[in-house]
Amino acid sequence: MTGLSAKIAQAKVAAQAAGLLRARVQLTQTASSPNQFSCEAQHYLNFSSNDYLGLSVSPQLIDALVEGARRYGVGSGASPLVTGYGDAHAELESSLCKATGHEAALLFCSGFSANSALMKTLFGTGDTVVADKLIHASLIDGLRESGATLRRFSHNDLLAAQRLIKAHQPLALVTESVFSMDGDVAPLSQLYKTCTQQGSWLIVDDAHGFGVLSAQQQANAHNCDIQVVTFGKALGGQGAAILGSRACIDFLVANARDYIYSTALSPSAAYAANCAVSLAIETGELQQKLTDNIAYFKALCLQSGVAITDSNTPIQPIIVGKLESLQRVFEYLKQAGIWVGAIRPPTVPKGSARLRITLNVNHSHSQIDMLVSCLASALSSER
Numbered sequence: 478m479t480g481l482s483a484k485i486a487q488a489k490v491a492a493q494a495a496g497l498l499r500a501r502v503q504l505t506q507t508a509s510s511p512n513q514f515s516c517e518a519q520h521y522l523n524f525s526s527n528d529y530l531g532l533s534v535s536p537q538l539i540d541a542l543v544e545g546a547r548r549y550g551v552g553s554g555a556s557p558l559v560t561g562y563g564d565a566h567a568e569l570e571s572s573l574c575k576a577t578g579h580e581a582a583l584l585f586c587s588g589f590s591a592n593s594a595l596m597k598t599l600f601g602t603g604d605t606v607v608a609d610k611l612i613h614a615s616l617i618d619g620l621r622e623s624g625a626t627l628r629r630f631s632h633n634d635l636l637a638a639q640r641l642i643k644a645h646q647p648l649a650l651v652t653e654s655v656f657s658m659d660g661d662v663a664p665l666s667q668l669y670k671t672c673t674q675q676g677s678w679l680i681v682d683d684a685h686g687f688g689v690l691s692a693q694q695q696a697n698a699h700n701c702d703i704q705v706v707t708f709g710k711a712l713g714g715q716g717a718a719i720l721g722s723r724a725c726i727d728f729l730v731a732n733a734r735d736y737i738y739s740t741a742l743s744p745s746a747a748y749a750a751n752c753a754v755s756l757a758i759e760t761g762e763l764q765q766k767l768t769d770n771i772a773y774f775k776a777l778c779l780q781s782g783v784a785i786t787d788s789n790t791p792i793q794p795i796i797v798g799k800l801e802s803l804q805r806v807f808e809y810l811k812q813a814g815i816w817v818g819a820i821r822p823p824t825v826p827k828g829s830a831r832l833r834i835t836l837n838v839n840h841s842h843s844q845i846d847m848l849v850s851c852l853a854s855a856l857s858s859e860r
């Protein structure tokens with residue numbers, strides 16, 4: 478074998494040898510049985526979805542998607558600066574601004590695209606940006622492509638962040654609200670205060686926070702300059718928005734190549750996301766149910782000797798450390814009909830391979846009982 482075929486084959490062999498080969502699994506799942514799927518003739522209980530509020534299977538949201546398609550058609554048919562931007566998009570942007578207090582919004586087809594476009598468009602060679610060590614790959618890729626100098630501080634270390642800001646006076650500090658692999662929350666108010674004092678902007682990737690965090694913890698126009706929300710997690714759909722000042726959004730409209738040269742988000746998806754925003758923030762009932770499930774899971778883990786972190790969000794990591802242990806624990810749970818995320822480097826730092834358990838409003842207490850009981854058995858044989 479030569480050329481590209483050889484390169485591809487060698488990469489596969491190397492990843493296999495390191496136990497790091499990534500591959501997809503095809504699932505069969507239906508909206509009528511949330512948190513359950515089958516795969517290779519086995520039935521599983523799903524503890525690895527980001528559908529925290531269960532909205533992806535909500536009858537109201539399903540109806541909204543169909544209604545959006547009836548009203549506006551399925552696809553937008555063009556990029557936003559041609560004829561792809563319509564009423565459904567403008568209404569969603571307006572709802573998001575109302576929910577967060579930002580002046581303006583810009584829709585993207587995914588959070589990855591929104592984050593990387595934001596970094597590439599705002600920053601360039603000669604600029605300095607400070608960021609938390611654990612920010613998402615989409616932000617890192619965008620920053621790399623931008624040519625800006627990136628200075629990173631240890632995860633959620635406020636003093637280290639303050640030192641870097643004072644020393645380098647960056648254009649911006651970038652963080653997540655809820656960290657995707659750890660579930661912990663950034664100190665937004667303190668970071669915002671420091672940024673404001675030094676004339677730097679605070680940019681928050683709110684992918685796992687929007688619709689989940691309490692009013693006191695939420696990212697909004699009072700504690701950040703730019704906020705990226707995604708529709709594929711708590712909102713149960715697909716797509717994303719960048720929120721910020723009118724001047725900033727106008728700048729992105731005029732310069733963000735990923736926005737300008739890509740078909741606009743489907744109007745039916747925008748219409749459904751607008752409905753999801755209402756459902757997510759309506760009464761706080763879903764958040765209460767989620768909080769109850771998180772508390773129930775944590776209390777059970779404590780009773781059963783399962784070591785958890787101090788995360789109080791639906792993302793509950795169980796750090797296993799070694800890859801071989803992770804694989805054994807994952808297989809044990811799988812045999813018991815439980816599916817959890819098994820996260821390995823380079824997604825997480827070396828030596829911190831982990832189970833990424835995610836809870837949602839549709840998990841019952843008996844399903845959580847089963848999860849924790851299996852976790853306790855699987856982990857006890859790894860000690």
Ligand SMILES: Cc1ncc(COP(=O)(O)O)c(C=O)c1O
Pocket residue numbers: 586587588589590592613615653656657682684685707708709716717
């Ligand atoms: C923190 C964070 N930001 C951004 C994204 C990308 O969002 P999307 O899935 O909409 O592309 C993800 C997705 O996994 C994420 O975890």
